[in-house]
Structure formats: structure tokens, C-alpha cells
Amino acid sequence: MNALLKKMANLDRRIIYVLISLAIVIPLLYPLFIEVNVNPEAKAVYDTIDNLPSGSTVFLAMDFDPASKPELYPMAEAVLRHCFSRDLKVIGMTFWVTGVGLGEKAFTDIAKEYNKQYGTDYLYLGWKAGGYALVIQMGEEGISAAFPADHYGRETSTMPILQKVSHLKHLDYLVELAAGGSIGTWYYYGKMKYKFKMGGGCTGVMVAGWYNLMKIDWINGFMGGLRGAAEYEKLINKKAKATRGMDAQSVSHMLIIAMIIFGNITYFVNRAKGNK
Amino acid sequence: MDSTVIGGWIAAGLTLFMFSSLYKDNPFYRFGEHLYLGLSVGYIIIKVIYANIIGGLYKPFFEDQQYLLIIPTILGLSLYTRFFPKIAWISRITFAFIVGYGSGLTIPRIIAGGIFQQIEKIITPLGKNSATWWDIFSGIIIIIGVVSVLIYFFFSVEHKGVVNKISRVGIYFVMIAFGASFGYTVMARMSLLIGRSYDLIEFATPKYYYATLILLVLMVLILVLYESTRKKEEGSKDNA
Amino acid sequence: MIVAFVMGVFFALQYYIPHPFTDDLLTGISKWFIVISGIAMGLGIVSLFYLHYHKIKRRAPAWGFSFVMFIALFAMVGIGIYCANAEVITETGKQTIYGWLYQNFMVPLQSTMFSILAFYVASAAFRAFRAKTKEATLLLIAAIIVMFARVPMGEYVYAQIPTFQVGGVTIPPSIGDITSWIMKTINMAAQGGISLGICLGIIAMSLKIIFGIEKSYMGSTK
Numbered sequence: 001m002n003a004l005l006k007k008m009a010n011l012d013r014r015i016i017y018v019l020i021s022l023a024i025v026i027p028l029l030y031p032l033f034i035e036v037n038v039n040p041e042a043k044a045v046y047d048t049i050d051n052l053p054s055g056s057t058v059f060l061a062m063d064f065d066p067a068s069k070p071e072l073y074p075m076a077e078a079v080l081r082h083c084f085s086r087d088l089k090v091i092g093m094t095f096w097v098t099g100v101g102l103g104e105k106a107f108t109d110i111a112k113e114y115n116k117q118y119g120t121d122y123l124y125l126g127w128k129a130g131g132y133a134l135v136i137q138m139g140e141e142g143i144s145a146a147f148p149a150d151h152y153g154r155e156t157s158t159m160p161i162l163q164k165v166s167h168l169k170h171l172d173y174l175v176e177l178a179a180g181g182s183i184g185t186w187y188y189y190g191k192m193k194y195k196f197k198m199g200g201g202c203t204g205v206m207v208a209g210w211y212n213l214m215k216i217d218w219i220n221g222f223m224g225g226l227r228g229a230a231e232y233e234k235l236i237n238k239k240a241k242a243t244r245g246m247d248a249q250s251v252s253h254m255l256i257i258a259m260i261i262f263g264n265i266t267y268f269v270n271r272a273k274g275n276k
Numbered sequence: 277m278d279s280t281v282i283g284g285w286i287a288a289g290l291t292l293f294m295f296s297s298l299y300k301d302n303p304f305y306r307f308g309e310h311l312y313l314g315l316s317v318g319y320i321i322i323k324v325i326y327a328n329i330i331g332g333l334y335k336p337f338f339e340d341q342q343y344l345l346i347i348p349t350i351l352g353l354s355l356y357t358r359f360f361p362k363i364a365w366i367s368r369i370t371f372a373f374i375v376g377y378g379s380g381l382t383i384p385r386i387i388a389g390g391i392f393q394q395i396e397k398i399i400t401p402l403g404k405n406s407a408t409w410w411d412i413f414s415g416i417i418i419i420i421g422v423v424s425v426l427i428y429f430f431f432s433v434e435h436k437g438v439v440n441k442i443s444r445v446g447i448y449f450v451m452i453a454f455g456a457s458f459g460y461t462v463m464a465r466m467s468l469l470i471g472r473s474y475d476l477i478e479f480a481t482p483k484y485y486y487a488t489l490i491l492l493v494l495m496v497l498i499l500v501l502y503e504s505t506r507k508k509e510e511g512s513k514d515n516a
Numbered sequence: 517m518i519v520a521f522v523m524g525v526f527f528a529l530q531y532y533i534p535h536p537f538t539d540d541l542l543t544g545i546s547k548w549f550i551v552i553s554g555i556a557m558g559l560g561i562v563s564l565f566y567l568h569y570h571k572i573k574r575r576a577p578a579w580g581f582s583f584v585m586f587i588a589l590f591a592m593v594g595i596g597i598y599c600a601n602a603e604v605i606t607e608t609g610k611q612t613i614y615g616w617l618y619q620n621f622m623v624p625l626q627s628t629m630f631s632i633l634a635f636y637v638a639s640a641a642f643r644a645f646r647a648k649t650k651e652a653t654l655l656l657i658a659a660i661i662v663m664f665a666r667v668p669m670g671e672y673v674y675a676q677i678p679t680f681q682v683g684g685v686t687i688p689p690s691i692g693d694i695t696s697w698i699m700k701t702i703n704m705a706a707q708g709g710i711s712l713g714i715c716l717g718i719i720a721m722s723l724k725i726i727f728g729i730e731k732s733y734m735g736s737t738k
Contacts, residue, residue: 010643011642011643013635013639013643014298014299016635016638016639016642017298017635017638017639019638020469020634020635020638021473024466024469024470024473025473025477028470028473028474028477029477032669034668034669034672035668035672036668037668037671037692039692039696040696065626066622066623066624066626066627067468067626067627067629067630068468068630069471069623069627070467070468070470070471070472070474070627070631071464071467071468071471097319097320097323097324098316098319098320098622098626100323100603101603101615101618101619101622101623102623104603104604104615105603105619108604108609112609118606126327127323127327128327128328128331128332128550128554129324129327129328129332129550129553129554129556129557130328130332130546130549130550130553130554131553132378132381133546133547133549133550133553134546134550136542136543136546137543137546137547137550140539140542140543140546141543146550148331148335148336149331149335152602152606153326153331153600153601153602154606187389188382188385188386188389188390189381189385192385192388192389203464203467204460204461204462204463204464204465204467205457205460205461205464207460207699208453208456208457208460208699208703208707209707209711211699211700211703211704211707212394212704212707212708212711215397215398215700215704215708216393216394216397216708217393217397218389224460225460225463225464225467226463226464226467226470227463227666227667241471241474244474245467245470245471245474246667246668247668247669248466248470248473249463249466249467249470249667250667250668250669250670251669252466252469252470252634252638253462253463253466253663253664253666253667253669253670254664254667254669254670255638256462256466256637256638256641256642256663257660257663257664259638259641259642260641260642260645260656260659260660261660262642263641263642263643263645263646264645264646264647264656267646279611279616282620283616283619283620284620286620286621286624287619287620287621287623287624288624290621290624290625290628291624291627291628294625294628294629294632295628295632297632298632298635306578306581307581307584308625308628309581309629310581310582310584310585310588311584311585311588311621311625312621312622312625312626312629313564313585313588314584314585314586314587314588314589314591314592315588315589315591315592315617315621315622315625316622316626317561317564317589317592318588318589318590318591318592318593318596319592319596319618319622320557320561321561321589321592321593321596322592322593322596322597322601322614323601324554324557324558325601326600326601327554328550328551328553328554328555328557329554329555332550332551332554333551333554344544345547345548345551347548348547348548348549348551348552348555349551349555351548351552352551352552352554352555352556353555355552355555355556355559356558356559356562358559359562359566368734369519370552371733371734372517372519372520372523372733372734373519373520373523373552374549374552374556375520375725375733376519376520376521376522376523376524376527376725376726377523377524377527377545377549379520379523379524379528379721379722379723379725379726380523380524380525380526380527380528380530380722380726381527381528381531382718382719382722383524383528383719383722383723384528384531384532385531386715386718386719387715387719390711390712390715390718391712391715391716391719394708394711394712394715395712398708414697414700414701417701417702417705418701418704418705418708419705420705421701421702421704421705421706421708421709422705422708422709422712423709424709425705425706425708425709425710425713426709426712426713428709429709429710429713446709447651448651448654449702449705449706449709450706450709450710451651451652451654451655451658452654452655452658452698452702452703452706453658453702453703453705453706453707453710454655454658454706455654455655455656455657455658455659455661455662456658456659456661456662456698456699456703457703458655458658458659458662459658459659459660459661459662459663459666460662460666461637462637462638462641462659462663463662463663463666463667465631465633465634465637466634466637468627468630468631468633468634469631469634469635471627471631472624472627472628472631475624475627
């Protein structure tokens with residue numbers, strides 16, 4: 001028994017890897033369809049966008065790269081679907097150079113679903129090096145001064161979407177989907193001076209810190225991780241990848257909780273036997 | 277076979293290459309790692325050329341006659357003197373320019389938005405007319421937590437007596453916060469794996485001619501062969 | 517140091533002097549910063565070239581993979597220039613080979629690199645996460661509550677517990693309310709304290725840079 005417990009406590013990591021793989025793959029193949037409850041944080045973002053008058057402009061900052069794609073890309077798709085279904089205009093950009101293609105794909109695919117016209121209903125600025133200097137320029141001189149050409153190389157100053165919303169202060173809402181610290185850039189150099197409303201979405205790792213940001217009114221709401229994306233999909237009645245992933249998330253979490261509890265039990269039992 | 281299917285095979289193959297590192301370090305993983313490095317740097321080069329060099333420098337300079345941009349161009353190019361020890365000191369001017377600019381911009385904004393705003397939002401909820409007893413209780417917990425955590429991280433004063441007691445409270449707050457953070461981190465990491473698994477399952481469907489399954493079997497066979505060949509070579513080296 | 521001092525003091529004071537002259541200067545210098553950022557991105561690229569070139573020259577272990585890196589890099593640059601940085605042909609909406617390379621090479625590789633962490637987190641949680649002290653126990657309990665409560669299965673299981681009302685208050689409270697209180701009170705307090713500390717640290721570091729006390733950003737003097 002002693003030897004068995006010791007062996008269990010030092011279980012080969014490859015067995016753990018196999019268990020985790022099964023915990024993820026099986027629910028994806030055989031979904032459990034457990035309902036996702038919506039939290040007030042995600043609802044706040046949804047309500048803000050839902051209450052914007054038709055024709056308002058939302059700025060979607062897609063500040064992530066393929067490493068955070070599973071969590072933040074479904075959020076981007078859900079927000080775009082929501083905006084386009086309400087005839088809101090959307091301007092997009094990213095601070096992450098390797099995430100440019102993801103933003104481009106999201107805009108192109110979702111705009112096609114809703115027959116939206118580029119330049120009038122939506123605009124994708126792409127990426128440019130500069131960080132907070134870009135935000136300052138977009139606020140002071142205008143969006144087309146910071147991005148004279150969009151992601152496709154077309155001149156932005158004549159685009160219909162930028163005639164009404166030329167500077168950051170004209171924005172009706174900014175949604176920051178962040179895999180890093182760019183929320184600080186948008187707040188310190190953008191919202192503090194130009195006073196636009198801001199909400200967002202973040203990876204699971206950052207959720208704990210973003211509760212604090214919501215408390216101090218940097219953002220009025222946020223979607224946290226894959227669950228946040230699933231909540232937003234439920235709110236817009238278009239369940240997609242994030243919702244499907246929640247079953248796998250559930251099973252994998254239960255497995256890890258079980259492993260932690262089991263690991264601690266074997267540790268305490270081994271320690272007690274060792275003390276005797 | 278159309279490009280989507282070929283792309284699916286490549287994506288599945290590269291995903292499995294990277295996952296093979298879970299077994300042990302192997303040539304598949306090294307190949308994928310270096311391939312990613314080369315592709316991403318090449319991608320970045322193209323983006324920088326088109327967005328910043330052509331769009332941000334060439335066009336404003338030659339088409340819009342913004343000739344003052346010669347100054348940041350010289351400053352930017354002077355950064356490359358770092359690679360020549362005799363003239364590396366020139367790059368320090370640009371570094372000082374960038375860092376001074378960033379530091380100057382940061383200070384007032386962090387004071388206003390980071391510090392004053394945080395303190396205001398921590399204290400004001402207690403004074404609201406609409407605050408319930410539970411809100412006041414939670415507000416007091418928050419103030420105790422913030423103060424005790426700040427005292428815990430204040431290492432210039434020795435942690436003994438009252439300071440030690442308060443910082444112990446701070447540690448408990450920090451441990452609960454880190455525990456919550458760990459829970460969310462597990463959620464985040466699992467989400468990333470869910471994303472890849474979803475794609476691998478899609479690539480295992482008939483549309484992609486069962487790419488994941490075929491490539492997985494092939495890779496396992498090659499890895500087994502590679503391991504046995506390596507062990508044989510090591511065995512013959514030991515005998516020699 | 518003088519450059520850092522002048523730039524730092526000017527832009528710190530600029531926030532408090534909203535005059536058109538200072539605003540114009542802020543915008544102008546920001547434009548310069550954007551140009552310098554773009555040129556500076558090449559520094560890392562040059563270092564990478566240098567590192568791998570010397571690896572090949574010295575025939576260091578696994579030097580063949582450096583060739584793979586260079587081939588991939590030049591292929592991506594060449595195709596990017598050929599496609600003029602366009603992932604999609606705007607007229608037809610069709611994906612270019614540049615976009616195809618991005619979606620089928622870069623995205624799977626980068627996504628998978630980070631998804632491997634899921635296995636490591638699970639392995640670490642099983643092998644290392646032990647309630648050896650009071651603090652570790654608190655951390656463990658908080659982690660388990662969050663992991664349990666933030667998934668639909670956890671909420672569903674908890675919802676099966678019978679509840680009853682006492683003076684308008686539900687006993688036991690929902691798992692969502694418990695987690696929400698932990699996140700918005702205890703977690704928020706700790707994160708607020710840490711955040712204040714970080715802000716003070718950033719201000720201290722910025723002042724040290726401006727006044728020339730901190731010079732490490734200039735690199736080695738040799």
C-alpha cells in the first residue's frame with residue numbers, strides 16, 4: 001500500500017498528459033451541452049453595444065496574436081457579429097504585429113456574413129509600430145493622420161467611415177481585446193484625455209487584474225477568457241467555438257481539481273506514514 | 277486537392293510536430309521551432325517595411341514633403357551603431373531620447389490614472405448614500421486588504437511587531453488573490469489546448485482526408501524508429 | 517543624460533500645460549517616435565541574423581536548423597514582397613499565398629507552442645501544489661473554488677444543493693456570488709495594493725531615469 005501510494009504520488013507526467021488530452025478531446029467529440037451562465041461583467045459590454053444608436057462607431061482593438069487566438073478570437077467574432085447586426089460601424093487595429101492576419105480574417109469573414117461594405121461600414125487599419133505614440137497621434141491629429149493608409153494600402157482620409165469619427169474623442173465605444181498590457185496604453189494615452197467609453201476582453205491569466213480595472217472605472221465591463229467569449233456568444237444568440245469549448249473546459253478543470261486533491265491526499269498519507 | 281486541404285495537412289502536421297516535444301526533445305520539434313522563428317521574423321520584416329518604412333517614412337517624406345522626418349530617421353539609424361564598439365556611444369543619444377520621452381509621458385498619467393484614481397475608487401464607495409451594510413463591510417475589507425498588501429511589500433521597514441502582524445494579513449490577501457489567479461491561469465492554458473484540439477479534430481474529418489490521424493501514426497512510427505536507431509548507436513558507442 | 521532629462525521634464529510638464537504649442541510638440545515628437553520605433557524593430561532582427569550566422573559558421577550543435585530558420589525567413593520576405601503585404605486580394609476576397617502561409621504555418625505553430633503549457637500546468641498542479649503551510653492552503657482553496665465555479669459543470673453541480681431563504685438572503689449563496697465576492701473584494705484588494713506598488717515603482721524608476729541616477733538603458737559603457 002505504501003509503495004502504491006508513493007508510486008501514485010510520483011505518477012509519470014506522460015500519464016497526466018494522456019489524461020488531460022482525453023479530458024479535452026472527448027467532450028469536444030461528445031458535447032455535454034451544459035448551459036453557460038452570463039456574468040455581469042460580460043453583460044455590461046453587451047448592454048453598452050446593444051444600447052448604442054444605429055450608425056454609432058465602435059473601435060475594436062484586437063491586441064493579441066495566434067498564441068491567444070482560442071480565447072480572444074471568438075470574442076472578436078462575437079463582438080463583430082453584435083455590432084454588424086445592430087448596424088454599428090467598426091474600426092479595427094492591433095498593436096501586435098503577428099496578430100494582423102487574425103484581425104484581417106475576423107473582419108473579412110464576419111463582414112461577409114452581414115454584407116457590410118468596406119470603408120463605409122467597417123475599416124481595418126492593421127498594425128504600425130509606435131504603441132502609445134500612435135494613440136497620441138490618433139487623439140491629437142486624427143486616426144487618418146496616424147494611419148494614412150489602411151491595412152490594404154488604401155488612403156484613409158477619404159473613407160466615409162472616418163468622416164464622422166476622425167479622432168478618438170468621437171468614438172462611441174472602444175473594445176480592447178488584450179493579451180498583454182495594452183489596456184494601460186489605451187487608458188493612459190487615450191481614455192484619460194479623450195473620454196471615450198471603454199470595455200474589453202482579456203485572456204484568463206489577466207482576469208484577476210481586470211476586476212481591479214473595472215472597479216477603478218478604466219473599463220465598464222469585460223469578457224474574461226474563453227468563458228467570457230462563450231457568455232457573449234450566448235447573449236448574441238450565436239453559439240460558436242467558445243461555447244463548444246466550455247464542456248472541455250469543465251471536464252479538464254474537474255480533472256485538475258481531482259488531481260490536486262489526490263496529490264495532496266497521497267502527500268499527507270505518505271508524510272503521516274513516514275513520521276511513524 | 278485544393279489549398280484549404282493542403283493547408284489543413286500542413287497545419288495538422290506542424291501542430292503534431294510541436295506536441296511531440298511532450299514526449300522528449302526531438303528533430304520534429306526543433307524543425308517546427310526554427311520554422312516558426314524564421315516565418316515570424318520574415319512576417320515582421322514585411323509589416324515593418326510596408327507600415328512604418330514606406331507608409332510612415334518614405335511617403336510622408338517624398339510625397340508630403342515632411343522633411344523634418346530626417347531627424348528621427350537619423351536617430352533611428354544611429355541605433356545600429358551599437359554593433360560597432362568604437363561608435364556605439366552614438367546610439368545612447370537615441371536611447372536617451374526614447375526613454376526620456378517615455379518616462380516623461382508616463383509620470384503624470386500614472387499619478388492621475390494609476391494612483392489617485394485607485395485611491396478615490398477604493399474610498400468613495402463607503403460614502404455613498406445607496407451603500408448597504410454588505411457594501412460597507414466589503415469596502416472596509418478592501419481598504420484593509422490594500423493597506424496590508426502595501427505594507428507587506430514595503431521592505432524598507434523591518435517586518436516586526438505591528439508591521440509584521442499587518443503584513444501577515446497582507447500575505448493572506450495576496451495568497452487568496454494568487455490562488456484565484458492560478459485558477460484563471462489553468463482556465464487560460466486549457467483554453468489554448470482546447471483551441472488546438474478543436475482544429476486537430478477538424479483536420480481528422482473526411483474533408484481533410486483524415487490528416488490528423490494519418491500524420492499522427494506516421495510521426496509515432498518515425499519517432500519509434502529514430503529512438504531505436506539512436507539507442508543502437510549509443511549502445512555500439514558504449515561497447516566500443 | 518541631458519537629452520533624457522530635457523525630454524523627461526518637458527513631457528512630464530506638458531501634461532499640466534495644455535497649450536497649443538505643447539500639444540503640437542507632443543504630436544510632432546510622437547510622429548518621430550513612430551518612425552524611430554519602426555527603424556528600431558530591425559535591431560532584434562540583425563541580432564538574430566548574427567546569432568544564427570555564427571551558429572552555422574562554427575558548426576554548433578543542431579546548426580542545420582539555423583538553415584531552416586533562414587530559408588523560412590527569406591521565403592516569407594520574398595513572398596510578402598511578391599504579394600505586396602496583402603493577405604487577401606481585395607478585389608476578389610481570395611487569400612494570397614502570403615495569407616495562406618500565415619494561416620497554415622504561423623498560426624498553428626504559435627498557437628501550439630503556447631498550448632503545450634496546458635500539459636505543464638496540469639503536471640505541476642498534481643506534483644507540486646501541496647497544502648504544506650497555511651498560506652499554501654489558502655492559495656489552494658481559492659484556486660479550487662475559482663476552477664470549480666468558473667466552469668458550467670461546477671455551477672450545475674453546485675446548483676443541485678438545496679437552498680432556502682433567510683430574511684431575503686439565499687442560503688447557501690450561489691457559487692457565482694461567492695466567486696464574484698472573492699474576485700471583487702479580496703482579489704481586488706490584493707490586486708489594488710500590488711497595482712499601487714507597481715505604479716509607485718514606475719514613477720520612481722522614471723524619475724531615476726530622468727535625473728540620470730538610472731543609466732542601464734544606455735547599455736554597457738565598454
